[in-house]
Amino acid sequence: METITGTAAGVPYTALPPTGSNAGPPPLIVTWHMLDAPRTDAAFAAALPMTGVPAWRVHLGMPMCGARMVDGRVDAIMELARRDALMAFLAPFVRQAAEEFPAALAALRDQLPVDDGPVGVLGGSLGGAVALEVLTTWRAPIKAVALVNPAVRIRSAVDLAEGIAGKPYRWTAEAHRTADELDFVARATGIAAQPPLLLVSGERDHPALRTDAAALVDVLRQRYTHPDEAELTTVPDLSHPLADEPGLEPAPQLPVAKRVDEILTRWFRRQLTVS
Structure with a gap:
């Protein structure tokens, strides 16, 4: 599978590229990876290539990850998490x-032959929070x-x-305000647009994350004009990561990641062909 690496405005x-031919410039899907495995843009691309989607899939590197990792190690990230999990890290x-x-x-758009229409976005774990921040702040038209x-x-x-720090988190007034700002269940009622949203939740993911996922979809279904455009899909046997540790380099796709990849491929194919 052909891959292209580069930097866009400083972001690796x-x-x-899409396979096959298109009538015109193909659409674009942008992703943000996990900080668990796969924890780089290259590794995330290997875990969820979505080869059957007739679009460019561009996997952006998160801050201090991949090409921006300090000394090619995760130590600097872990140090931030130990210093202050919310205010210095998340x-x-x-x-x-x-x-x-x-x-x-x-x-x-300048570097790749993509169309100029609304984009698809995908985020895993903390990358999911990035996708929701992009959506709720309307930083670009989202399809x-x-x-x-x-x-x-x-x-x-x-x-x-807290497991990284080895001690309970010390909440301050500023930390509480920041957590409120990054509560996308609470902010869902303020989303101006109503793009179709698919949330894939692992059956063995952390219980709190699964509870929050269901809450977000419930709120969106209450708000959306077409409630069925907010979907929640549970994947059996999927825990939180999508790849084996260390998750820094592209690796063979795990069977459970393949199931997620198939779900995303079918869904994005359907959404990108809707006029």
Whole structure:
């Protein structure tokens, strides 16, 4: 499978071109990877290539990941998580990745033969929070949103990150405000657009993340003019990661990732062919 690597407005990416021919420039899907395995854009592209989707799939690197990793190791990221899981780690990653997106998108349109229409977005785990931040702040026209085991409420991710710090998180007034700002169940009622949204939840994912996922879809179904355009799909035997550790380099696709990939491929094919 052909892959293209590059940098868009300072953001490294791994791009997969569509197979076959198109009547015109193909559409674009942009993804943000997990901080669990697969934790780089190249590894995420290998785990979820979505080869059957007639679109460019461009996997952006998250801050301090992949080509931007300090000394090619995750130590610097873990140190931020130990220092302050929310204020030094989770929130800055989400905000920086979302803030980088408009310029990166403009650069991708200059570099790749994609159409100029609304884009599809996909995020896994913390990358799911980035996709939701992009959606709720309307940083670009969005045609469809897919999420895999996403961090829908950052408070739940903070609780999970306590294991890295080895101690309970020390909540401050500022941390509470930041967690409220990154609670996408609460913010769902303020989403101006109503793009189709698919949330893929692993049957063995962290219980709190599964609860938050169901809550987000419930809120969107209440708000959407067409409630069936907010979908929740559970994948048996899927835990949180989509690849084996260390998840830094492209690796053979795991069977459970293949099932997720097939779900995403069918769904994006359907959404991208809707006029």
